[in-house]
Amino acid sequence: MKAFVGTGHGSPKDAVAQATQGLSAPQAILFMAPYDMAGEVAALLMAAYPDTPSIGTIGTKLVNGQVSDTNVAVLGLFEDAKTSLGVIEHISACPVACAGEIERRISQVSPGRDDTVCIEYCTGAEEKLVTTFTACFEKKGIKLAGGTVFGVPDGKKPVVAYNGRLYEDACVYAIIKNTTGKVRVYKENIYEKQSAQSHFATRVDVSRKALMELDGRPAAEVYSKELGVPRDKIVDNVLVNPMGRAVGDQVFISSMMGMEPDGTLVNYKRINKNDCIYFLSLGDYKETEQRTREQIKSEMPRISLVLSVDCIYRYLLYEKEGYFNTYAKDMASLGKHMGVVGGGEQYNNQHVNQTMVCAVFE
Numbered sequence: 001m002k003a004f005v006g007t008g009h010g011s012p013k014d015a016v017a018q019a020t021q022g023l024s025a026p027q028a029i030l031f032m033a034p035y036d037m038a039g040e041v042a043a044l045l046m047a048a049y050p051d052t053p054s055i056g057t058i059g060t061k062l063v064n065g066q067v068s069d070t071n072v073a074v075l076g077l078f079e080d081a082k083t084s085l086g087v088i089e090h091i092s093a094c095p096v097a098c099a100g101e102i103e104r105r106i107s108q109v110s111p112g113r114d115d116t117v118c119i120e121y122c123t124g125a126e127e128k129l130v131t132t133f134t135a136c137f138e139k140k141g142i143k144l145a146g147g148t149v150f151g152v153p154d155g156k157k158p159v160v161a162y163n164g165r166l167y168e169d170a171c172v173y174a175i176i177k178n179t180t181g182k183v184r185v186y187k188e189n190i191y192e193k194q195s196a197q198s199h200f201a202t203r204v205d206v207s208r209k210a211l212m213e214l215d216g217r218p219a220a221e222v223y224s225k226e227l228g229v230p231r232d233k234i235v236d237n238v239l240v241n242p243m244g245r246a247v248g249d250q251v252f253i254s255s256m257m258g259m260e261p262d263g264t265l266v267n268y269k270r271i272n273k274n275d276c277i278y279f280l281s282l283g284d285y286k287e288t289e290q291r292t293r294e295q296i297k298s299e300m301p302r303i304s305l306v307l308s309v310d311c312i313y314r315y316l317l318y319e320k321e322g323y324f325n326t327y328a329k330d331m332a333s334l335g336k337h338m339g340v341v342g343g344g345e346q347y348n349n350q351h352v353n354q355t356m357v358c359a360v361f362e
Contacts, residue, residue, distance in 0.1 A: 001178045001361045003305040004076035005338050007063050012040035015072035020048060026076035028083040028174060029054035030119065030307075031161070032061045032340050033072045035151055038159060039166045041072055046164030053085040055172035056161035057121035059151040060315065062308070062339035065332035067325055069151075075307075075338050082177040084108040087162035088132075089170050091125040095132045102136045109177040113141030117183045117359045119307055120146035122171035123158035126344055126351035127270050129171050134349040142175065143185040144349075145359040147309030147342030181362025184300060187347045188292045188356040190314070191242060191253060191280035197226065198246065201275045209270045210260075211243075214277060218263025226279055235259055239282070239317045242354050245269070246276040253280065255313060255353035268344055268353045286323070289330060292356075296334060300360050306331065308339035308358035315341045334360070 004026065008018025015037070029049060033041040035058045045054050063073045077083055084105035088098045109116060118137060122129055126148060133144050149158045159166040176183070199222060203213035214222040224231050227241050235256050243265075244251035254269035254277075271277065296303070308331065318324035331337050339358070347357045 001080050001180045001304045002078045003336055005063060005336055006074050007066070007068070007071045009071045012037045012044060012072070016041055016044040016048070019072050019074040023074065023076045025078070026052050027079055027081060028052060028077045028085055030075040030174060031056040031073060032338070033058060034070055035153060035156065037072065038161055042161035042166060043164050045074070053083070053163055054161070055085055055121065055174055057147070057340055058149050058159065060341040062310070062328045062331060062337065064337055065329040067328050073338055077176065080179050082109040082179060083174055085162070085172070085174045087167055087170055087172050088129070089167060091122060091129055091171050092169050095125065095128050095171065096135070099132060099136055102133070105175055106136060106140060106142065109175050111140050111142050111175070111177055114182045115179070116141070116175065116177040117143045117145060117185060118173055118175050119359060120144065120171055120173035120346065121160050122146065122148055123160060123169055124148060126346060130346055130349060130351050138349070143183065143359070144346055145185045145307065145309065145357045146173070146346040147340060147357070148344035150312050150341055150343035178361050181302065182300070183359060183361050185347065185357065185359050186292065186296060187352070188288065189251065189253060190283055190285040190288045191244065191354065192283045193244070193251065194227065194241065194279045194281045199277045201271050201273055201277055204271055204273050206270050206272060208266060209268065210264050210266045211271045212264045219265045220259055220263035223265070223279060231259070231263070234265070239313055242280050243267070244278045244280045245271060246278060247350070251278060251280070252350050252352045253354040269351055289327065293330065293334060296360055300362055302362050303335035303360055305361040306334050306337040306358055308337065308356060309342045309345050310339060310356045311345055311354045312341055312343055313354045314356060
Protein backbone atom coordinates (compact mmCIF):
# COMPACT_ATOMS: atom_id res chain seq x y z
CA MET A 1 0.00 0.00 0.00
CA LYS A 2 1.41 3.35 -1.01
CA ALA A 3 1.82 5.89 1.78
CA PHE A 4 3.41 9.33 2.10
CA VAL A 5 4.83 10.50 5.45
CA GLY A 6 6.20 14.01 5.85
CA THR A 7 7.20 16.31 8.70
CA GLY A 8 7.64 20.04 9.09
CA HIS A 9 8.52 22.61 11.73
CA GLY A 10 8.22 26.33 12.39
CA SER A 11 5.01 28.28 11.98
CA PRO A 12 1.88 26.31 11.05
CA LYS A 13 2.14 27.57 7.46
CA ASP A 14 5.82 26.61 7.15
CA ALA A 15 5.31 23.28 8.91
CA VAL A 16 2.44 22.26 6.63
CA ALA A 17 4.35 23.35 3.53
CA GLN A 18 7.36 21.25 4.55
CA ALA A 19 5.31 18.24 5.68
CA THR A 20 3.33 18.10 2.42
CA GLN A 21 6.16 18.79 -0.01
CA GLY A 22 5.73 16.16 -2.73
CA LEU A 23 2.27 15.07 -1.55
CA SER A 24 0.01 14.98 -4.61
CA ALA A 25 -3.62 13.85 -4.97
CA PRO A 26 -4.03 11.95 -1.69
CA GLN A 27 -7.29 10.12 -1.05
CA ALA A 28 -7.09 10.75 2.70
CA ILE A 29 -4.87 12.61 5.18
CA LEU A 30 -4.05 11.86 8.81
CA PHE A 31 -2.00 14.43 10.73
CA MET A 32 -0.45 15.07 14.15
CA ALA A 33 0.36 18.52 15.49
CA PRO A 34 1.09 20.39 18.73
CA TYR A 35 -2.03 21.54 20.57
CA ASP A 36 -1.53 25.24 19.87
CA MET A 37 -1.07 24.62 16.14
CA ALA A 38 -3.72 21.97 15.54
CA GLY A 39 -6.55 24.27 14.44
CA GLU A 40 -4.46 26.21 11.95
CA VAL A 41 -2.81 23.06 10.62
CA ALA A 42 -6.23 21.46 10.07
CA ALA A 43 -7.46 24.53 8.17
CA LEU A 44 -4.30 24.78 6.06
CA LEU A 45 -4.52 21.12 5.03
CA MET A 46 -8.16 21.56 4.10
CA ALA A 47 -7.32 24.61 2.01
CA ALA A 48 -4.43 22.85 0.27
CA TYR A 49 -6.41 19.64 -0.37
CA PRO A 50 -10.08 20.73 -0.45
CA ASP A 51 -11.32 17.44 -1.90
CA THR A 52 -9.41 15.24 0.54
CA PRO A 53 -10.96 14.20 3.88
CA SER A 54 -8.66 14.48 6.88
CA ILE A 55 -8.45 13.68 10.58
CA GLY A 56 -5.89 14.86 13.11
CA THR A 57 -4.73 14.54 16.69
CA ILE A 58 -2.25 16.22 19.03
CA GLY A 59 0.77 15.12 21.03
CA THR A 60 4.36 13.92 20.90
CA LYS A 61 5.13 12.25 17.57
CA LEU A 62 7.37 9.39 16.47
CA VAL A 63 8.08 9.65 12.74
CA ASN A 64 10.57 7.38 11.00
CA GLY A 65 12.83 7.21 14.04
CA GLN A 66 12.60 10.84 15.14
CA VAL A 67 10.74 12.09 18.23
CA SER A 68 9.27 15.59 18.40
CA ASP A 69 6.88 17.66 20.52
CA THR A 70 6.85 20.60 18.10
CA ASN A 71 6.83 19.20 14.56
CA VAL A 72 3.81 18.57 12.37
CA ALA A 73 3.48 15.10 10.80
CA VAL A 74 1.31 14.30 7.80
CA LEU A 75 0.31 10.92 6.38
CA GLY A 76 -1.15 10.74 2.90
CA LEU A 77 -2.98 7.67 1.58
CA PHE A 78 -3.68 7.02 -2.08
CA GLU A 79 -5.95 5.13 -4.47
CA ASP A 80 -4.78 1.68 -3.36
CA ALA A 81 -6.28 2.41 0.08
CA LYS A 82 -10.06 2.60 0.11
CA THR A 83 -10.90 5.03 2.91
CA SER A 84 -13.86 6.60 4.65
CA LEU A 85 -13.32 9.20 7.38
CA GLY A 86 -15.77 10.49 9.97
CA VAL A 87 -16.34 12.24 13.27
CA ILE A 88 -18.48 11.24 16.25
CA GLU A 89 -19.55 14.22 18.34
CA HIS A 90 -20.81 14.32 21.95
CA ILE A 91 -19.06 11.05 22.77
CA SER A 92 -19.51 11.49 26.52
CA ALA A 93 -23.27 11.30 25.99
CA CYS A 94 -24.26 8.68 23.41
CA PRO A 95 -21.80 7.70 20.67
CA VAL A 96 -23.97 4.71 19.77
CA ALA A 97 -26.30 7.22 18.10
CA CYS A 98 -23.69 7.36 15.31
CA ALA A 99 -23.79 3.60 14.66
CA GLY A 100 -25.80 4.11 11.48
CA GLU A 101 -23.26 6.59 10.13
CA ILE A 102 -20.40 4.21 10.98
CA GLU A 103 -22.20 1.38 9.17
CA ARG A 104 -22.60 3.63 6.12
CA ARG A 105 -18.90 4.40 6.08
CA ILE A 106 -18.07 0.72 6.42
CA SER A 107 -20.14 -0.04 3.33
CA GLN A 108 -18.17 2.56 1.36
CA VAL A 109 -14.94 0.55 1.65
CA SER A 110 -16.40 -3.00 1.24
CA PRO A 111 -14.14 -4.47 3.95
CA GLY A 112 -12.54 -7.89 3.89
CA ARG A 113 -11.82 -9.81 7.08
CA ASP A 114 -8.04 -9.34 7.02
CA ASP A 115 -7.52 -6.13 5.05
CA THR A 116 -9.43 -3.39 6.91
CA VAL A 117 -8.71 -1.37 10.04
CA CYS A 118 -10.16 1.64 11.81
CA ILE A 119 -7.69 4.21 13.12
CA GLU A 120 -9.29 6.54 15.66
CA TYR A 121 -8.30 9.43 17.91
CA CYS A 122 -10.63 10.55 20.70
CA THR A 123 -10.90 13.01 23.58
CA GLY A 124 -12.27 10.47 26.10
CA ALA A 125 -15.34 8.27 26.79
CA GLU A 126 -13.28 5.34 25.59
CA GLU A 127 -15.42 2.48 26.89
CA LYS A 128 -18.55 3.89 25.23
CA LEU A 129 -16.65 4.36 21.98
CA VAL A 130 -15.13 0.89 21.97
CA THR A 131 -18.54 -0.67 22.61
CA THR A 132 -20.01 1.30 19.69
CA PHE A 133 -17.17 0.44 17.31
CA THR A 134 -17.20 -3.23 18.32
CA ALA A 135 -20.91 -3.53 17.57
CA CYS A 136 -20.24 -2.21 14.05
CA PHE A 137 -16.87 -3.81 13.31
CA GLU A 138 -16.84 -7.28 14.87
CA LYS A 139 -19.23 -8.92 12.41
CA LYS A 140 -17.20 -7.51 9.50
CA GLY A 141 -13.79 -8.49 10.83
CA ILE A 142 -12.60 -4.87 10.97
CA LYS A 143 -9.78 -4.26 13.45
CA LEU A 144 -9.45 -1.20 15.69
CA ALA A 145 -6.36 0.69 16.83
CA GLY A 146 -6.51 4.13 18.36
CA GLY A 147 -5.62 6.52 21.11
CA THR A 148 -6.88 9.17 23.49
CA VAL A 149 -5.34 12.61 23.00
CA PHE A 150 -2.58 13.71 25.36
CA GLY A 151 -0.63 16.94 25.54
CA VAL A 152 -3.47 19.33 26.39
CA PRO A 153 -2.29 22.46 28.26
CA ASP A 154 -3.70 23.03 31.74
CA GLY A 155 -7.09 24.70 31.61
CA LYS A 156 -7.70 23.76 27.98
CA LYS A 157 -10.03 21.12 26.58
CA PRO A 158 -8.81 18.15 24.51
CA VAL A 159 -9.50 18.38 20.79
CA VAL A 160 -9.32 16.32 17.62
CA ALA A 161 -9.62 17.53 14.03
CA TYR A 162 -11.88 16.56 11.13
CA ASN A 163 -11.97 18.19 7.70
CA GLY A 164 -10.38 21.46 8.74
CA ARG A 165 -12.17 21.95 12.08
CA LEU A 166 -11.41 21.18 15.70
CA TYR A 167 -13.90 19.23 17.82
CA GLU A 168 -14.20 18.84 21.59
CA ASP A 169 -15.85 15.79 23.18
CA ALA A 170 -15.39 13.89 19.94
CA CYS A 171 -13.76 10.99 18.15
CA VAL A 172 -12.35 11.15 14.62
CA TYR A 173 -11.77 7.97 12.69
CA ALA A 174 -10.53 6.59 9.39
CA ILE A 175 -11.72 3.22 8.08
CA ILE A 176 -8.92 2.01 5.80
CA LYS A 177 -9.04 -0.98 3.46
CA ASN A 178 -5.68 -2.06 2.08
CA THR A 179 -6.33 -3.29 -1.47
CA THR A 180 -2.75 -4.55 -1.93
CA GLY A 181 -2.40 -6.81 1.12
CA LYS A 182 -3.30 -7.47 4.72
CA VAL A 183 -3.66 -5.30 7.80
CA ARG A 184 -2.92 -6.56 11.30
CA VAL A 185 -3.16 -4.86 14.67
CA TYR A 186 -0.85 -5.58 17.59
CA LYS A 187 -0.90 -4.87 21.33
CA GLU A 188 2.31 -4.80 23.33
CA ASN A 189 2.35 -5.22 27.11
CA ILE A 190 5.74 -4.83 28.83
CA TYR A 191 4.28 -5.93 32.19
CA GLU A 192 3.70 -9.41 33.57
CA LYS A 193 1.74 -10.86 36.46
CA GLN A 194 3.44 -10.20 39.77
CA SER A 195 2.19 -13.59 40.94
CA ALA A 196 -0.54 -16.10 40.22
CA GLN A 197 -2.66 -14.43 42.90
CA SER A 198 -5.83 -12.98 41.42
CA HIS A 199 -8.42 -10.71 43.00
CA PHE A 200 -12.02 -9.84 42.24
CA ALA A 201 -13.47 -6.36 42.06
CA THR A 202 -16.28 -6.48 44.61
CA ARG A 203 -17.17 -2.78 44.75
CA VAL A 204 -16.70 -0.23 41.97
CA ASP A 205 -18.01 3.10 40.71
CA VAL A 206 -17.79 2.82 36.94
CA SER A 207 -18.84 6.44 36.41
CA ARG A 208 -15.59 7.55 38.10
CA LYS A 209 -13.50 4.56 36.97
CA ALA A 210 -13.06 3.92 40.70
CA LEU A 211 -12.07 0.56 42.18
CA MET A 212 -13.31 0.70 45.76
CA GLU A 213 -12.86 -2.87 46.99
CA LEU A 214 -10.99 -6.01 46.00
CA ASP A 215 -12.11 -9.24 47.63
CA GLY A 216 -14.31 -7.21 49.96
CA ARG A 217 -11.43 -5.06 51.28
CA PRO A 218 -10.29 -1.53 50.36
CA ALA A 219 -8.43 -1.77 47.06
CA ALA A 220 -5.42 0.20 48.31
CA GLU A 221 -5.10 -2.10 51.34
CA VAL A 222 -4.96 -5.20 49.11
CA TYR A 223 -2.45 -3.59 46.74
CA SER A 224 -0.23 -2.38 49.58
CA LYS A 225 -0.18 -5.71 51.38
CA GLU A 226 0.59 -7.87 48.33
CA LEU A 227 3.28 -5.61 46.84
CA GLY A 228 4.75 -4.21 50.05
CA VAL A 229 4.19 -0.65 48.82
CA PRO A 230 3.07 1.99 51.37
CA ARG A 231 -0.41 3.32 50.64
CA ASP A 232 0.86 6.84 50.00
CA LYS A 233 3.26 5.52 47.33
CA ILE A 234 0.76 3.43 45.34
CA VAL A 235 -0.03 5.99 42.63
CA ASP A 236 3.67 6.90 42.29
CA ASN A 237 4.35 3.20 41.74
CA VAL A 238 2.20 2.97 38.60
CA LEU A 239 5.17 2.74 36.20
CA VAL A 240 6.42 -0.36 38.05
CA ASN A 241 3.27 -2.10 39.28
CA PRO A 242 0.03 -1.21 37.50
CA MET A 243 -3.09 -3.36 37.73
CA GLY A 244 -4.39 -5.62 35.00
CA ARG A 245 -7.88 -6.80 34.12
CA ALA A 246 -7.97 -10.41 32.94
CA VAL A 247 -10.13 -11.17 29.89
CA GLY A 248 -9.70 -14.79 28.89
CA ASP A 249 -5.97 -15.48 28.62
CA GLN A 250 -5.10 -11.80 28.08
CA VAL A 251 -4.46 -9.06 30.63
CA PHE A 252 -5.38 -5.45 29.84
CA ILE A 253 -3.65 -2.79 31.93
CA SER A 254 -5.54 -0.30 34.09
CA SER A 255 -3.37 2.54 35.42
CA MET A 256 -3.96 4.17 38.78
CA MET A 257 -4.37 7.96 38.64
CA GLY A 258 -5.37 8.73 42.23
CA MET A 259 -6.24 7.32 45.64
CA GLU A 260 -9.01 8.45 47.98
CA PRO A 261 -8.83 8.43 51.82
CA ASP A 262 -10.98 5.29 52.10
CA GLY A 263 -8.56 3.26 49.94
CA THR A 264 -10.43 3.66 46.66
CA LEU A 265 -8.15 3.60 43.61
CA VAL A 266 -9.27 5.82 40.73
CA ASN A 267 -8.01 4.61 37.36
CA TYR A 268 -7.71 5.61 33.72
CA LYS A 269 -9.38 2.39 32.56
CA ARG A 270 -12.74 1.36 33.94
CA ILE A 271 -12.89 -1.76 36.10
CA ASN A 272 -16.26 -3.47 36.34
CA LYS A 273 -17.72 -5.38 39.28
CA ASN A 274 -16.52 -9.02 39.37
CA ASP A 275 -13.59 -8.32 37.03
CA CYS A 276 -10.58 -10.53 37.71
CA ILE A 277 -7.65 -8.28 38.65
CA TYR A 278 -3.92 -9.02 38.84
CA PHE A 279 -1.12 -6.82 40.10
CA LEU A 280 1.58 -6.52 37.44
CA SER A 281 5.32 -5.93 37.48
CA LEU A 282 7.60 -4.41 34.87
CA GLY A 283 9.32 -7.06 32.78
CA ASP A 284 12.36 -6.93 30.50
CA TYR A 285 10.93 -4.29 28.18
CA LYS A 286 13.84 -4.36 25.71
CA GLU A 287 13.42 -8.09 25.22
CA THR A 288 9.65 -7.65 24.90
CA GLU A 289 10.14 -4.94 22.26
CA GLN A 290 12.44 -7.20 20.26
CA ARG A 291 9.97 -10.10 20.43
CA THR A 292 7.17 -7.83 19.23
CA ARG A 293 9.18 -6.64 16.23
CA GLU A 294 10.21 -10.18 15.37
CA GLN A 295 6.58 -11.31 15.52
CA ILE A 296 5.46 -8.44 13.30
CA LYS A 297 8.20 -9.13 10.75
CA SER A 298 7.44 -12.84 10.66
CA GLU A 299 3.70 -12.27 10.15
CA MET A 300 4.03 -9.22 7.89
CA PRO A 301 7.21 -9.63 5.80
CA ARG A 302 6.31 -6.83 3.33
CA ILE A 303 5.48 -3.83 5.52
CA SER A 304 4.45 -0.58 3.84
CA LEU A 305 3.30 1.40 6.88
CA VAL A 306 3.07 1.22 10.67
CA LEU A 307 0.71 3.50 12.62
CA SER A 308 1.10 3.36 16.39
CA VAL A 309 -0.06 4.82 19.71
CA ASP A 310 2.17 4.67 22.80
CA CYS A 311 0.85 5.41 26.27
CA ILE A 312 2.25 8.48 28.03
CA TYR A 313 3.31 6.20 30.89
CA ARG A 314 5.46 4.13 28.52
CA TYR A 315 6.95 7.38 27.26
CA LEU A 316 7.72 8.55 30.80
CA LEU A 317 9.25 5.20 31.72
CA TYR A 318 11.39 5.01 28.57
CA GLU A 319 12.48 8.65 28.90
CA LYS A 320 13.52 7.99 32.49
CA GLU A 321 15.53 4.99 31.31
CA GLY A 322 17.04 6.94 28.38
CA TYR A 323 15.46 4.48 25.96
CA PHE A 324 12.69 6.30 24.10
CA ASN A 325 14.79 7.57 21.19
CA THR A 326 16.22 4.08 20.70
CA TYR A 327 12.70 2.67 20.83
CA ALA A 328 11.54 5.13 18.14
CA LYS A 329 14.39 4.09 15.84
CA ASP A 330 13.63 0.41 16.46
CA MET A 331 10.01 0.95 15.48
CA ALA A 332 11.18 2.64 12.28
CA SER A 333 13.24 -0.44 11.47
CA LEU A 334 9.96 -2.17 10.64
CA GLY A 335 9.23 0.24 7.79
CA LYS A 336 7.61 3.62 7.27
CA HIS A 337 6.34 4.61 10.72
CA MET A 338 4.18 7.37 12.20
CA GLY A 339 3.11 7.23 15.83
CA VAL A 340 1.80 9.41 18.63
CA VAL A 341 1.97 9.39 22.43
CA GLY A 342 -1.55 9.15 23.86
CA GLY A 343 -3.33 9.20 27.18
CA GLY A 344 -4.97 5.81 26.59
CA GLU A 345 -5.14 3.19 23.86
CA GLN A 346 -7.91 1.33 22.07
CA TYR A 347 -7.30 -2.17 20.73
CA ASN A 348 -10.12 -4.06 19.02
CA ASN A 349 -12.79 -4.40 21.73
CA GLN A 350 -10.77 -3.04 24.67
CA HIS A 351 -9.62 0.28 26.09
CA VAL A 352 -6.20 -0.14 27.74
CA ASN A 353 -3.44 1.82 29.52
CA GLN A 354 0.38 1.63 29.55
CA THR A 355 0.31 -0.23 26.25
CA MET A 356 1.50 0.19 22.68
CA VAL A 357 -1.02 -0.55 19.94
CA CYS A 358 -0.26 -0.42 16.25
CA ALA A 359 -1.72 -1.16 12.84
CA VAL A 360 0.65 -2.73 10.32
CA PHE A 361 -0.08 -2.61 6.57
CA GLU A 362 1.40 -4.80 3.86
